[in-house]
């Protein structure tokens with residue numbers, strides 16, 4: 037069964053740990069993350085971008101695959117299926133398809149429009165028992181087609197959005213999607229503290245988890261971050277393991293060409309990476 041992310045994030049906020057959101061791309065990714073969450077007895081959020089949703093043949097396919105796996109693999113830890121950086125249209129489509137959690141990213145819109153559209157979704161998600169993530173202050177990186185330094189959110193705008201009754205809030209604190217540039221100045225804890233002071237109990241979300249040093253991750257959690265998104269790092273792990281398999285010529289030996297064998301090292305690499313992150317975030321045995 038899929039659940040809203042609300043309870044798991046409120047528990048994480050109170051317990052001073054964070055729940056990982058790991059983005060999925062296909063069957064291997066989804067299976068690897070679900071099995072690792074179960075082995076670690078950790079709650080988990082499966083992130084689906086609109087692009088990944090299209091790639092996986094639409095949101096209905098994603099919901100069907102995920103629900104089927106939860107049943108067949110006997111996954112008992114809390115699992116939320118979450119739209120990542122959704123448009124308003126994407127949010128509506130995922131609500132209709134059966135997602136249990138939605139992110140509406142209106143951070144690129146004029147603030148009043150972000151506010152109005154988030155308000156509409158707060159009411160809908162509330163009625164349906166879904167969790168809703170909003171974003172203030174665009175997160176830098178490839179999301180925008182340019183590698184930016186990462187914007188810092190306006191704490192007053194954060195409060196206005198938080199007061200609408202969203203479940204969680206992504207506030208830019210200098211974080212970036214994808215790889216961090218060598219001259220990246222680090223997370224702005226000053227911004228994080230100001231935002232936290234304004235939004236009170238609201239669980240905060242840290243996007244762009246790939247490449248943020250562990251000590252900064254831990255400090256962010258101590259300051260109110262309860263959800264951390266990891267995407268690129270799993271892709272690197274998968275890539276590295278798959279490259280090694282082929283460069284060692286293993287696909288040319290015996291039945292090494294069988295896709296179930298060819299994709300196995302990447303699958304195991306994702307599992308190891310997810311476990312490492314769950315341990316770092318402190319969500320192990322918190323299911």
Ligand SMILES: [Zn+2]
Nearest residue numbers: 175243244265
């Ligand atoms: Zn993001």
